[in-house]
Amino acid sequence: MLVRAQELVRTFVDDCLDVVLSRACVHCDRPGSLVCESCALMIPSIAKQREFHHELWFGASYETTVREMINAHKDHGARALTSDLGLLLARAVWSASVSSSYARPVVIVPIPAHRSSLRKRGRDTVMEIAESAASQVASRGIPCVVRSLLIREIETKRNAGRSLRQRRDVHGTFGVRSRGVIPARVIVVDDIVTTGATVNEGVRALLKSGIGVDAISCVASTPLPDEAPLRSDG
Numbered sequence: 001m002l003v004r005a006q007e008l009v010r011t012f013v014d015d016c017l018d019v020v021l022s023r024a025c026v027h028c029d030r031p032g033s034l035v036c037e038s039c040a041l042m043i044p045s046i047a048k049q050r051e052f053h054h055e056l057w058f059g060a061s062y063e064t065t066v067r068e069m070i071n072a073h074k075d076h077g078a079r080a081l082t083s084d085l086g087l088l089l090a091r092a093v094w095s096a097s098v099s100s101s102y103a104r105p106v107v108i109v110p111i112p113a114h115r116s117s118l119r120k121r122g123r124d125t126v127m128e129i130a131e132s133a134a135s136q137v138a139s140r141g142i143p144c145v146v147r148s149l150l151i152r153e154i155e156t157k158r159n160a161g162r163s164l165r166q167r168r169d170v171h172g173t174f175g176v177r178s179r180g181v182i183p184a185r186v187i188v189v190d191d192i193v194t195t196g197a198t199v200n201e202g203v204r205a206l207l208k209s210g211i212g213v214d215a216i217s218c219v220a221s222t223p224l225p226d227e228a229p230l231r232s233d234g
Helices: 002-021 064-075 079-097 115-121 125-139 197-208
Strands: 048-050 056-061 106-110 144-146 150-152 174-176 185-193 215-221
Touching: 056 064, 056 079, 064 079, 064 125, 064 185, 064 215, 079 106, 079 125, 079 185, 079 215, 106 125, 125 144, 125 185, 150 197, 174 197, 185 197, 197 215
Parallel strands: 056 215, 106 144, 106 185, 185 215
Antiparallel strands: 048 056, 150 174
């Protein structure tokens, strides 16, 4: 009963924050909407592919408008941005799903949130975006569902402010809820990919469990500077 009450309070607070934040653009502070028309024009409409160990598609570069959208959704409770961020992820998932010579149903596997993030935010923001993306992909004609196959077995530190070497120290982080072949195109997703260490570890855990992974998709991807402190990988 207490947990349910806490969830209702968090939802009410998030809804209030949505109302407050919706008075100004998250990037330029122009009054009227969370993302004004001018800033929306800076968001790409086509997903791109990044050179990576595995096939990786991203909806936008992690800069300007998209960065502020992710931060507002993740850290300031702007749930109204879920659909917009879901659209960016949906474009990446769609591109990954049609990149082969034949189409299959899609299973989206989100990178699970840190327990500390869940306690702080009271919600799994990557899961919210993934569910929105799956709905938008399915509405365009490719069956698409979200499955929480990955679980955190080791609680690593969050990536904000960590070096590349520290970010890559994630071996053994994830376990898998089930094993065996999944008759669908499996795509691991996250909100932001920087070094790719987190999503790579998710892929490794799934492959070890006998689950094939076709691609990785994310809302946004960042450049990879040399051993400089980086922003969060999710």
